[in-house]
Amino acid sequence: MSCFFSHAGRTAIPALLSVALAAAACNKDGEITLPDSKPRITLDSETGVYAAKIGRAVTITPTVENEGEAAYSWTIDDEVVSTARVFEYVFNEEGRVYVTLRVENRAGYDEKEARIDVNRLAPPVISLIVPQTGLYVLTGREYTFAPEVQNGENARYEWYLDDSSVPVSTEKDYIFMRTQPGDCSLRLTVTNEDGTAEKTVAVHVVDVIPVRIAFIPSSYLADPLVRSVSLGRTLFLRPQVSDAVGPEYAWYVNGSLQEDATQRMFAFTPEKEGEYEVTFRVTDTDESPAAPLSRHITRASSKRITEKTLRVTCYERESERVITTTGQPASNRVLEFLPAPGQFVNETGMAGYTGQKSFEEARLYAENRLKKGEFVSLGNFGGYVILAFDHSVENKGGYDFSIPGNQFEGSNEPGVVWVMQDVNGNGKPDDEWYELRGSETGGEWTVQEYAVTYYRPAGPRQGVKWTDNLGRSGQVAYLGQFHAQDYYYPLWLEEESHTYYGTGLRQNTTQTPGGDWSNNSFEWGYVDNAGSDNLESSSKTGKTWFKISNAMTPDGQPAGLRYIDFIKVQSAINGSAGGLGELSTEVAGMAVDENLNR
Structure with a gap:
């Protein structure tokens, strides 16, 4: 006869022992036979x-x-999930599960515990760093x-x-070369047992790599021109x-060549109010032929010109402007x-995100948290937040405003502060930023024109790769044991890559022989930094105070601003401290006009 039974759980076994005895025994010629061993x-x-x-069955x-x-x-967890001889089960959540098998006959029972590590499906994930505008490749190379x-x-x-259905290669790495200029599309598909990934790259095959001119916008939403x-x-x-060979620079105002303006930076002082057209011209030498025309003849070099034009509006004098200097002390x-x-x-945990996927949602997220005195993190180098008051903050020569951070000794993640006047009066941060001088300004390791480009990860739970304008590369590490959200790249940033510009500070980090990390402070001038300008606390915590008189022009001279309307805090270090992760500046509340607060 066939013998079988099931029970509700491990604790029910003694009560069912008589049933088990009967079920485990078999009748042969009227005699009951029992197994000899458990x-x-x-x-x-x-x-x-x-x-x-x-989503896939595991079998034991x-x-x-x-x-x-x-x-x-x-x-599983004291609940019987199967009474079959072979265990087959489909798990719908990631994690570690312990399953206990109990086999019982008339002579006794045995138990064994199995551990099942349930993972997500692991389809391929392709990472291939390519500029947002596509890749430029020289003909014949x-x-x-x-x-x-x-x-x-x-x-x-x-x-x-392009649109071919026949692969040009089935190797992991592909050597691309074309002898004629033109645009093409290159697509890589990678397939494993869990799925397929695909990456398409726009390739521009050219005789000469074009010169690229980029004016840095004052904010993501502002027009840089x-x-x-x-x-x-x-x-x-x-x-x-970028990509200029032996460049020469020239500047034109309303079509007129500016005789002494032969450098990359142009100091333009309009003579009167009104609109101006300012053109930047780069003349360089084409010294990078695609390939020899023959073994003995090469293409002759030639001059090429690349230009970009801006529209500049000159408004009334700063001293003639009527400004409002009364209102609420805190920025509103x-x-x-x-953030970077x-x-x-x-x-979603400590940082309190709720899936923000637009710039307006992200703006409101930051505004609501800062008004409640909760922190927002600016991420790795370049990430920023821009604050505004309901009035203009006057330059009175002393400490004019403060910004709270969450710094303490050994935990400093400095952010550079920039200030702006609303020159065009439209209430938007689309005028000129002035950096506030700090203790590291002009230092050997300070980079005043630093740029870092971050690339969206191809899949969840990956580090974020970056390259910078110093020729370096790396990644913002994924620390899933501490922060397990799928992506560290801002969800509301649509581009596959984005470049952040600003002033880069050296990493002031030390590690003890025991492995403990210390992110040390700079002397003064930075948010989230326990410097001498943390005026309200002997332990150097809380608010950092700032002087508008420390605002400087890009050539390092005092700006002499009468007032400011907007403040930008920008994360200033591209680096990490082991398991502590990247040095991300935190702002822990709204800026305060200390002239009014007094």
Whole structure:
């Protein structure tokens, strides 16, 4: 006869012992026969550990000695989930699960515990750093595409050119070369047992790499080619230039060549109110032919010209402007919030995000938290928040305003402060920023024109790769054991890559022989920094105080501002401290006009 029973849980077994005895015994010619020995279980994994994936069945097939007509029960958290001899189960959540198998016959029972590590499906994830505008490749030159592929072991690689259905390569790395200029599309597909990933790259095959001119916008939402200045002030224009060979610079105002303006930075002082067209011209030499025309003849070099034009509006003199200097001491608005990638970005726990996916949602998130005295993190280098008051903050020569951080000795993540006047009067941070001088200004390791480009991860739970304008690269590490949100790249940033500009400070971090990290403070001049300008606390915590008189122009001279309307705090260090993660400046409340607060 066939013998079988089930029970509700481990605690129910004694009560069912008589049933088990009857079920485990078999009648032969009127005689009851019982097994001589209790069962002995051997799992089909030597370690007792099994790997499973969400949504896919895991199977455990034990070997049982002295089995007889035994009863089986598989238990998770004291609940019987199966009474079959072979365990098959589908898990829907990631994590570690312990399953206990109990096999019982008339002579007794045996138990074994198995550990099941349930992981997400692991399809391939392709990382391939490419500029936002596509990749420029010279004709006749080889370029090797060498993607980083997560979960790429035993995967199938296929490279396709344009709309072709036939791969041009099935190797992981692909050597690309074309002898004629033109645009094309290169697509990589990677397939493993869990799925397929795809990455498409726009490739521009050219005889000469084009010169790129970039004017840095005052904020993400501002037009970098529209600028403002007050009459009597100087507008400093300082574009970034890439891929120019032996460049020469020239500046034109309303079509007129400026005789002494031959540097990359142009100090423009309008003579009267009104609009001006300012053109920046780069003349360089084409000394990078795509390939020899023959073994003995090469293409002759030639001059090329690249230009970019701005519209500059000159407004009334600063001294003639009527400004409001009364109101609430604390700033009352966040105008823009764009952190760089970091461990608190998108994090729902300590950082309090709720899935913000637009600039307005992110702005309101930051504004609500700062008004409640809660911190916002600016992430790795370049991340920023822009604050506004309901009045103008006067320059009275002393400490004019303060900004709270969460610094303390050994935990400093300095942020540079910038100030702006609302010259055009539109209430937007689209005028000129002036950096406030700090103790590291002009220092050997301070980079006044630093730029870091971050690249959106191809999949969840990955570090964020970066490159900078010093030729370096790295990544903002993913610290899932502390901050397990899927992405550290801002969810409301639509671009696949984004460049942050600002002043870069050296990393002032030390590590003890025991492995403890200390992020040390600078002397003065930075948010989230326990310096001498933490005036209200002998332990150097809380608010940092700032002087508008420390505002300087891009050439390092005092700006002499009568007042300010907007403040920007920007994370200033590209670095990390082991398990502490990146040095992300935290702002822990609204800025305060201390002239009114007194």
